[in-house]
Every structure is written in structure tokens, then in C-alpha cells.
Amino acid sequence: MLDVRKSLAEFFGTFLLVFVGAGAVAFASLTQVPYQLLVIAATFAGVLAFVILTIGGISGAHINPAVTLALGVSRKLRRELIAPYLFSQFLGGIVAGYVLLIIFPSGTGSHYLGSTSLASSVHPWMGFTLEIIGTFILVFVILSLSRRNLPLRYQATIIGSTLFLLIVIFGPLTGAALNPARSIGPALASGFLENLSIYILGPATGGVLASIVHKRV
Numbered sequence: 001m002l003d004v005r006k007s008l009a010e011f012f013g014t015f016l017l018v019f020v021g022a023g024a025v026a027f028a029s030l031t032q033v034p035y036q037l038l039v040i041a042a043t044f045a046g047v048l049a050f051v052i053l054t055i056g057g058i059s060g061a062h063i064n065p066a067v068t069l070a071l072g073v074s075r076k077l078r079r080e081l082i083a084p085y086l087f088s089q090f091l092g093g094i095v096a097g098y099v100l101l102i103i104f105p106s107g108t109g110s111h112y113l114g115s116t117s118l119a120s121s122v123h124p125w126m127g128f129t130l131e132i133i134g135t136f137i138l139v140f141v142i143l144s145l146s147r148r149n150l151p152l153r154y155q156a157t158i159i160g161s162t163l164f165l166l167i168v169i170f171g172p173l174t175g176a177a178l179n180p181a182r183s184i185g186p187a188l189a190s191g192f193l194e195n196l197s198i199y200i201l202g203p204a205t206g207g208v209l210a211s212i213v214h215k216r217v
Contacts, residue, residue, distance in 0.1 A: 014092030022114030066207030097185030116175030131202025
């Protein structure tokens with residue numbers, strides 16, 4: 001029963017992150033709100049902090065397959081939880097994407113339901129590398145905090161702030177997914193599958209590399 005609670009927490013946490021975060025991208029794209037990048041970055045950071053505070057005590061609030069893979073590699077997550085966590089996260093992202101499809105038009109106006117995409121000047125290999133680097137930083141911070149057993153409010157503040165900065169830095173180049181579940185939901189719902197493999201393999205690679213380096217450091 002406890003494992004079911006953990007999986008459900010990961011599902012709802014990922015759903016909320018993708019629904020609100022990608023929804024903010026779609027809304028900002030349609031309405032042309034000022035300071036779009038800062039608004040989007042603050043939205044994702046705020047949702048992530050909220051999720052950590054609400055379900056962190058249940059599942060650890062991974063809500064990101066890259067984080068789950070990293071914790072699995074570093075043996076900070078029980079092996080039998082890896083598959084249920086990954087399934088719940090991807091399902092949460094996909095469901096969020098199709099709920100967004102009900103609310104927003106699927107097209108360039110909504111940035112394909114807030115899908116992640118590369119800037120025209122960014123080559124796919126560069127985008128792949130940037131997603132690895134960004135995810136590496138995010139996951140390394142998470143792994144470092146996991147060793148210190150800090151109260152959830154401090155974890156939420158630090159991790160949320162880290163995500164905010166990463167989106168501000170990498171967002172104009174790759175959209176700063178740093179999370180395969182965040183990309184796959186809007187992409188599948190909108191049919192915008194361009195470079196989707198970058199946003200799945202890049203963060204996964206960055207998460208695993210962060211785990212390996214963290215163990216050695």
C-alpha cells in the first residue's frame with residue numbers, strides 16, 4: 001500500500017508540474033505576456049517547490065525520470081520502486097498534456113501546448129549537450145541535498161531556485177526541459193515530436209552522469 005501511495009504521489013506531482021508549467025508556456029505564448037521567460041521560470045520553480053513541500057515526505061517528490069534514474073544508480077532509491085516511479089511520472093506528464101489539449105489550441109500559437117523546442121540557432125547535438133549539462137546541475141544539487149537531510153522547506157527553496165536559474169539560462173536555447181516527462185506529455189498531445197529524443201535521452205544521461213560524479217566526489 002505504501003508503494004502505491006508513492007507511485008500516486010509521483011503521478012500527481014508530475015501531472016501538476018507539467019500541467020501548470022507547460023500551461024504557463026502555452027498561455028504566455030498565446031497572450032504575449034511581458035517578461036515571458038521569467039514568468040515561465042518562476043512558474044516551474046514555484047510548482048516544483050510546492051510539490052516538494054506536499055509530497056516530499058511521501059515519495060521524495062522526484063517527479064522527474066532523470067532524478068529517479070540518478071537515485072536508482074546511486075542506490076538511494078529501492079530498486080523495486082524505479083519502474084513504478086518512472087511509469088507514474090511518464091503517465092502524469094502524458095495525462096497533463098492531453099488535459100492541456102482540452103484547454104489550449106494545439107499549434108504554433110500555444111507553442112504546441114508548451115512543448116520544448118530548440119532555438120533555430122541550436123544544432124540538435126548542441127541541444128542534447130545543453131540538456132545533459134542542465135540536468136546534471138539540477139540532479140547534482142538534488143543528490144547533494146539528499147545527503148544532508150534538510151527540512152523540506154529548505155530543499156524546496158534551493159531546488160526551486162536552481163530550476164529557476166537553469167530555465168533562465170538554458171530556456172532560450174532548448175526550452176530547458178531537464179525532465180523527460182515534462183517534454184513527452186505536451187509533445188504527444190500536440191503531435192509536435194521534433195527532437196523529442198533529445199529531451200528524453202539528454203536529461204536521462206545528465207541524471208546518470210550526475211549520480212556517477214556525485215558518488216566519486
